Amino acid sequence: MRTLVCTEPGHFEYRSKEDPIWAPGHTLLQILRMGVCGTDLHAFEGVQPYFEYPRILGHEIAARILRTEAVGFQQGEEVVFLPYFFCGRCIACRQGRTNCCATLKVCGVHIDGACSDYFLVPDEYLVHGRGLGADELALVEPFSIGAHAVKRAKLKEGQKVMVIGAGPIGLATMEMARMAGAEAAVCDVNNGRLDFCRKILDGNRVMNAGSSDLADRLKEWTGGDMPEVVFDASGNLNAIEAGFQYISYAGTYVLVGLQRGFIRFSHPEFHKRETTLMSSRNANRQDFEQVVDCMVKGFLVPGKYITHRLTFEHAGRDFGGLLDPKAGAIKALISFEI
Ligand SMILES: [Zn+2]
Ligand SMILES: [Zn+2]
Known part of the structure; x- marks a missing residue:
């Protein structure tokens, strides 16, 4: 599969990588959209704290399930996932505050994100898309914040x-x-x-x-x-x-x-x-589900915030342009569909 790697500040490189292999307890996803976040832009600029290179960005993701055994989820379903991987054992996790886990690993920051054709995610992070489109699903994460x-x-x-x-x-x-x-x-x-x-x-x-x-x-x-x-x-x-x-x-x-x-x-x-x-750090499952619910009910219309669209094919080239204040970017989406 193709991945887009931020190799150092100001530089992207497309690298091919083995497709992830499905494993029990995990769900194999095909990436449909990725929202470009301030974090991604700061990483590209080289001003994001605690950031190491090379890194695959991408934590605002809309995806389609290719293979899963997660209860209640089906092949072909379009979903979003919590990109904050928590330990489940620390004092924050024990209170259900997994968003501020003591050893939190955020996709695209501390570990590689999903700016690639496919991504393997542990089942517990999946959130139902409830029929929302890929554009809307890619905006669930920032609204959850x-x-x-x-x-x-x-x-x-x-x-x-x-x-x-x-x-x-x-x-x-x-x-x-x-x-x-x-x-x-x-x-x-x-x-x-x-x-x-x-x-x-x-x-x-x-x-x-x-x-x-x-x-x-x-x-x-x-x-x-x-x-x-x-x-x-x-x-x-x-x-x-x-x-x-x-x-x-x-x-x-x-x-x-x-x-x-x-x-x-x-x-x-x-x-x-x-x-x-x-x-207030990140978000948790309840926040994601609330945002999806607000979108399903039409209370939240995220489309008006999308100002720029990139294709995965050209994202490496076009990404830097989003940093130009004259571009007036609020939310840019990268589209992966061929
Ligand atoms: Zn974000
Ligand atoms: Zn924890």
């Missing part, structure tokens, strides 16, 4: 929340916050992304993170309270530190994005608000 962040924050109906960063994860977090009955505002510094948001969201909740009156606008929108939950989906240190000033009293800050450094904030400001600070 948003679903998980929203669950971590225990959002309540009618709450006003703010999302920093209008990339795919920020937008997914907004969508899932909306699904939980909250109202969400988003801010970003990238004008192209803000324009994209204005097209799909109510304009007055799209804010420029660089504007000096951002805090005033948030105050106005929340009747003086400020957002009860702030989600950072930018993974940018300055944005994360600035985010502390936008949280209401008794509010919560959820760090969804990740950066490499230390975070500084004013302890008195944090303390007097009795702020809750938490991170």
